Amino acid sequence: MNRRSALKIFGITATSLAAAGFGAKYYWDEFQARRRTNLLISGSAPMVSYVQKIADAFSKIHKNIDIVAEKGHSSGALLALNRGGIDLAVMDRNLSLEEFNLNDHNVLTGIDGIGIVVHPESPIKTLTIEQARHIFEGLITNWKEVGGPDKQINMYGRKEGSTTRNSIEDILMAGGVLSRRIKELKSADDVSKAIAADIQGIGYVSVRTMQDTTRALAINGVELNEKNLIINLYPLFRSMFLVIDGEGTKDARKFIEFALSDSGQKVLADTGMLRVR
Numbered sequence: 001m002n003r004r005s006a007l008k009i010f011g012i013t014a015t016s017l018a019a020a021g022f023g024a025k026y027y028w029d030e031f032q033a034r035r036r037t038n039l040l041i042s043g044s045a046p047m048v049s050y051v052q053k054i055a056d057a058f059s060k061i062h063k064n065i066d067i068v069a070e071k072g073h074s075s076g077a078l079l080a081l082n083r084g085g086i087d088l089a090v091m092d093r094n095l096s097l098e099e100f101n102l103n104d105h106n107v108l109t110g111i112d113g114i115g116i117v118v119h120p121e122s123p124i125k126t127l128t129i130e131q132a133r134h135i136f137e138g139l140i141t142n143w144k145e146v147g148g149p150d151k152q153i154n155m156y157g158r159k160e161g162s163t164t165r166n167s168i169e170d171i172l173m174a175g176g177v178l179s180r181r182i183k184e185l186k187s188a189d190d191v192s193k194a195i196a197a198d199i200q201g202i203g204y205v206s207v208r209t210m211q212d213t214t215r216a217l218a219i220n221g222v223e224l225n226e227k228n229l230i231i232n233l234y235p236l237f238r239s240m241f242l243v244i245d246g247e248g249t250k251d252a253r254k255f256i257e258f259a260l261s262d263s264g265q266k267v268l269a270d271t272g273m274l275r276v277r
Helices: 003-034 045-061 074-082 129-135 163-173 187-194 226-228 250-260 262-270
Strands: 037-044 065-073 088-091 106-116 154-158 183-185 201-208 239-247
Touching: 003 187, 003 250, 037 045, 037 074, 037 154, 037 250, 045 088, 045 106, 045 163, 045 239, 065 250, 074 088, 074 239, 088 154, 088 250, 106 154, 106 187, 106 226, 106 250, 106 262, 129 154, 129 163, 154 163, 163 201, 163 239, 183 187, 187 201, 239 250, 239 262, 250 262
Parallel strands: 037 065, 037 088, 154 183, 154 201
Antiparallel strands: 088 239, 106 201, 106 239
16 A cells, blocks of 8 residues: 555544544533433522522523422522422522521622602601501501691502512511501502502502602601611611532532623513512
């Protein structure tokens, strides 16, 4: 066999091997792309409702990651995380001193703030937490009981299942039950319109759905604004933390990265939360 023939055979063989290698890589990449993984999330029930919105957007990008998000409680989710039962815990508060663990990494993702709103011409400027709770429980029924006119209080709120209603029940009511006298409406816009037309009205809306047609009351003398929410002065708020154990799984890290991205933060803002990025 002459040198030219040998080189020709070698070239064909090398080309075949390169093609085979390229084909193997292609099929491996395809296999990896199609290989499905699970991301298990659990935690604070109201916060999981927000996280599910992020998950829906996340899944459109990461189609091979199946997300299971279960509603529960912050403490139970943290325990499950540290025992390896879930990949990501969702908490509506920061870690307590008793819960603090050097292996846990918690990331502030959003702030859920609730405004107690009245008609712009209402003489009421502020309520205590207890007064606001008693109003929505139906224990205070006349504005004169909180320094206003001798007029009946008309309450407006959201229907059961609303994330804002879940938030007011959890943040304000502290185990109390919302009064059946509250007129339940479909949207935050409906609540604002009803109060704008009723000087004796009061209702609750998320910070991101507040409108100029109503006025937010100060609570315990603290005005509702972004600064007071971020530094935790305004009392009707709840922070959303995503917690991983150690470095967390690859999918959990991807999820947190997405939640903090412009896209993830926009999802939270659209649901009524305050962005942190």
